[in-house]
Amino acid sequence: MKGAAGETAGGLGPVMWRPNHGYDDVSTKTLGFWLYMLSDAMMFTALFAAYAVLGHAMNAAGGPLPGTVAHPTHAFTETLWLFSSVLAYGGAMIALKKGNRVGVMAGIAVALLVALGFLGSDLHEVTRLFAAGATPERSGYLSAFFALVFYHGLHVIVGVAWMLVMLGQVAVFGLSEAVVYRLLNLRLFWHFQAVMWVFMFTFVYLRGAII
Amino acid sequence: MLVHIDGPWSPLLGRLALTEIPYKNPILVGTFLFAVVLAVVLVGLTTYFGFWRTLWRDWLTSVDHKKIGIMYILIGLVMLFRGFIDAVMMRTQQAMAVGPHSAGYLDAVHGYLTPYHFDQIYTAHGTIMILFAATPLLVGIMNILVPLQIGARDMAYPYLNAVSLWLTAAGAALVMASLFIGDFAHAGWFGIVPVMELPYSPGVGVDYWMWAFQLSSIGTTLGGINLLATIVKMRAPGMTWGRLPIFTWASLSANLISLTTFPVVTVALALLALDRYLGTHFYTAGLGGNLMLYNDLFWIWGHPEVYFVILPAFGMISEIIPTFAEKPLFGYMGMVVASLGIAGVSWGVWLHHFFTMAAAPAVNAFFSITTMAVGIPTGVKVFNWAFTMFRGRLRFDLPMMWASAALFFLLVGGLTGMMNAFATNDYMVHNSVFVVAHFHMMLLLIVYAIFGGVNYWFPKVFGFRLEQRFGRMFFWLFTAGTAVVFVPMFTLGFMGMTRRLDYVAFPQWQPLLDIEVVGIVIYVLSAAFLVAQLYVSLRDRAQNRVGADAWGTSRSLEWITHSPVPFYNFAVTPEVHARDERSWRHERGLDDAAPVVYEDIHMPCKTAIPLGLGALGFGLAFALVWRIWWLALLCSGAIVALIVIRAFMTGTSYTIPARDVEKMEHDRKRGAAKPARAQVPGGSPAPVLGGGT
Numbered sequence: 084m085k086g087a088a089g090e091t092a093g094g095l096g097p098v099m100w101r102p103n104h105g106y107d108d109v110s111t112k113t114l115g116f117w118l119y120m121l122s123d124a125m126m127f128t129a130l131f132a133a134y135a136v137l138g139h140a141m142n143a144a145g146g147p148l149p150g151t152v153a154h155p156t157h158a159f160t161e162t163l164w165l166f167s168s169v170l171a172y173g174g175a176m177i178a179l180k181k182g183n184r185v186g187v188m189a190g191i192a193v194a195l196l197v198a199l200g201f202l203g204s205d206l207h208e209v210t211r212l213f214a215a216g217a218t219p220e221r222s223g224y225l226s227a228f229f230a231l232v233f234y235h236g237l238h239v240i241v242g243v244a245w246m247l248v249m250l251g252q253v254a255v256f257g258l259s260e261a262v263v264y265r266l267l268n269l270r271l272f273w274h275f276q277a278v279m280w281v282f283m284f285t286f287v288y289l290r291g292a293i294i
Numbered sequence: 295m296l297v298h299i300d301g302p303w304s305p306l307l308g309r310l311a312l313t314e315i316p317y318k319n320p321i322l323v324g325t326f327l328f329a330v331v332l333a334v335v336l337v338g339l340t341t342y343f344g345f346w347r348t349l350w351r352d353w354l355t356s357v358d359h360k361k362i363g364i365m366y367i368l369i370g371l372v373m374l375f376r377g378f379i380d381a382v383m384m385r386t387q388q389a390m391a392v393g394p395h396s397a398g399y400l401d402a403v404h405g406y407l408t409p410y411h412f413d414q415i416y417t418a419h420g421t422i423m424i425l426f427a428a429t430p431l432l433v434g435i436m437n438i439l440v441p442l443q444i445g446a447r448d449m450a451y452p453y454l455n456a457v458s459l460w461l462t463a464a465g466a467a468l469v470m471a472s473l474f475i476g477d478f479a480h481a482g483w484f485g486i487v488p489v490m491e492l493p494y495s496p497g498v499g500v501d502y503w504m505w506a507f508q509l510s511s512i513g514t515t516l517g518g519i520n521l522l523a524t525i526v527k528m529r530a531p532g533m534t535w536g537r538l539p540i541f542t543w544a545s546l547s548a549n550l551i552s553l554t555t556f557p558v559v560t561v562a563l564a565l566l567a568l569d570r571y572l573g574t575h576f577y578t579a580g581l582g583g584n585l586m587l588y589n590d591l592f593w594i595w596g597h598p599e600v601y602f603v604i605l606p607a608f609g610m611i612s613e614i615i616p617t618f619a620e621k622p623l624f625g626y627m628g629m630v631v632a633s634l635g636i637a638g639v640s641w642g643v644w645l646h647h648f649f650t651m652a653a654a655p656a657v658n659a660f661f662s663i664t665t666m667a668v669g670i671p672t673g674v675k676v677f678n679w680a681f682t683m684f685r686g687r688l689r690f691d692l693p694m695m696w697a698s699a700a701l702f703f704l705l706v707g708g709l710t711g712m713m714n715a716f717a718t719n720d721y722m723v724h725n726s727v728f729v730v731a732h733f734h735m736m737l738l739l740i741v742y743a744i745f746g747g748v749n750y751w752f753p754k755v756f757g758f759r760l761e762q763r764f765g766r767m768f769f770w771l772f773t774a775g776t777a778v779v780f781v782p783m784f785t786l787g788f789m790g791m792t793r794r795l796d797y798v799a800f801p802q803w804q805p806l807l808d809i810e811v812v813g814i815v816i817y818v819l820s821a822a823f824l825v826a827q828l829y830v831s832l833r834d835r836a837q838n839r840v841g842a843d844a845w846g847t848s849r850s851l852e853w854i855t856h857s858p859v860p861f862y863n864f865a866v867t868p869e870v871h872a873r874d875e876r877s878w879r880h881e882r883g884l885d886d887a888a889p890v891v892y893e894d895i896h897m898p899c900k901t902a903i904p905l906g907l908g909a910l911g912f913g914l915a916f917a918l919v920w921r922i923w924w925l926a927l928l929c930s931g932a933i934v935a936l937i938v939i940r941a942f943m944t945g946t947s948y949t950i951p952a953r954d955v956e957k958m959e960h961d962r963k964r965g966a967a968k969p970a971r972a973q974v975p976g977g978s979p980a981p982v983l984g985g986g987t
Contacts, residue, residue, distance in 0.1 A: 097869070099868065099879075099884065099889070100866040100867065100868055100869060100887075100890075100891075101866065101867045102866050102867070102889070102891050102892070104530070104867040106528060110527070111523060111527040112451075114526060115450060115451060115454075115519055115523040118519040118553060121554065122515050122518075122553050122554070122556070122557045125554055125558055126557040126558075126561050128558075129558045129561035129591055129594075130561060132591070133561070133576065133587055136584055137582065137583075142584065144575070144580075144581045144582035218295075219568070219573075220572070220573040222575055223574075223576060223578070223581060223582025223583045223584060224582055226565075226575050226583075229574075230565065230576075244934075251942070255942070261944075
């Protein structure tokens, strides 16, 4: 036991110094990631606000309204892709808990492939809308709609890239502390974008079914 | 998808061409020559003193929170100078261009600045003073102080800290580049839409403004994450929430603001960028755009930003006054609640920036009331400061002079702010120079707090006090300048003068405008005394060396470690026993309670990657401004590559053995050996004298 008695003034007074006082590195980095997510949630909030402001018939400028561009059924297919990917990543986390390196990599690989499925589905919908003349330049409403779709899509792309990097890191470093906190933060990120998708589904796509 | 741009464009250089260099404008050519001479002198001095190696190893690649803080402050001071020159030009132009018969020089019909040039100057002045002077100065001070005040070795994420710094530096560099290549925005620092839209601003000015803004706001958001995580996670044992130094509480509140609001302005500007580059219709006049969307998004950031800069200023005042009143801060908990209250209410006042934009009376009434509510926590603070001074043993050293003058400006700015808060009254003064004078009072309060804070903590960081005689001259001249500029400005506001006039149509305003110029001259004189103060301080630093507690009556934790602070901050993590730990130890005669057992210290390694990311950020923004697509793609790719490469790096920290720490501590204590140059920010050429630890 270092510390305590040896650190006092004159040997009797209070403890003045604490040698070997450590900090929990993983939880510090996780907190930072939560704070980042808060800031990113604010960006989504601002985009949702813009979508609400530009969601009136006037903002469609004679072009398509939510009813013709935001299809809940198509979005439901995308939801299945996305949530399956989150589930697969959850599998990787179970493997991580057991210290199973191969299981972690397999889980991430499946999550990555399914996420590509989502991106394909997303891309398909966007090209269909573009072909029909519903482009971001058409109206204020469509600008806001595509801004949300692409901003969420960007998160999925970043997630996919991150998964690729983590596959490399797990392969190179094994399950070291640095790799583990990154895997945990990626789990947070992957859930975060899925939660944002839930808001997309509710405010953008379900709203499209009624307007 | 990409918007078609009229005018020349080449794949290699985008819109960049030789004609974009404003070599025909004598003002800009003169500025350019000044910058070149300055650069040559700096490079020459660096080479002469053989400083390159130190510059690279100890500063540019450093992840030490103190050095990063100092570099933030240097950026802030350089940009403060630039913003000040803009102010000088505006004041002289307005005084020269009065009435139809006023003379014109340099292509201008009246005065010496053409309207387009004048518009760029006031836009640059506002943008620079808020984003590239006040913000870096305060972020720098928070960077230096927060880890010291909570007993930490560094920030929670030292590497990210450096990234924030270099992103801010890249933004500042972009603003400076706009002086000599192309032009700057001309639609006000907060951007007026749809004037900012491509059809009305087809040049690159708005793009410069937008991307510089983005770079610094991303940097500040990351910095906010860092400071919050540091305060939550890195506190020394015993540093409970109830013992957190008040400046750290103020930083916590401020960074809650930056974390939640800077992302909003990032979106506001990103949507403007989409409009300008991809032809979307977020803020366009027509095709479904909504002009008010921009105003709301911008000011949802814009007003909280004001409190983001004012809260650390309040924090500094709250640290300075108890030291020089020799009393604990009155109403600590009230102060904490008031800081968090100001941070909270900052979210609900943004609409008062456009009361006149035809919102329903109920809406205006709501925002009137929330705006006036800001006065409650602010009032709590003012009374707490007053009661701290009440029956204290007041000493008016320089920091205290600046801090107490700041209270005066808070009063003037606050009361005029209350006048503006009445929506009905705001209809009278909206867009007048009365409002300009009001918010300059508030920003000057921040400047006063910053000068107070710099004088107060300078000895902690550099180990010697700033000279006081020239410092006092600077203080009084600066204060006189402020009075002589802004009293006439309030008056002109009442007389109905609107802001941003490049030509003043009413000759009866001439005398007041001339008085403002006199004030500006006093400001210029005061700057000479600041330079003298810094020079004499540096020259006589050996006489002004101080011990751990530079002022003898300091109270918080940062004053128990050495001055200048060693790179590891505390040899051993301190145990905190009280709210004012330094006073607690002092009162019990424990000042010299040095650690007996030392420990290995783990520190992060220096790295050039943040600097690289900043440079690439600058390259990306510059490429986007000039629409050089290949360069933009290259820089984006390189940014991603650097981030991935960093993720694969190992050995990013090193250990100093306990034996070496002990040796360094003993050397300092004896005062015999000079602390190694690399160990202290700015180097430390003389031995430490005075008060021991």
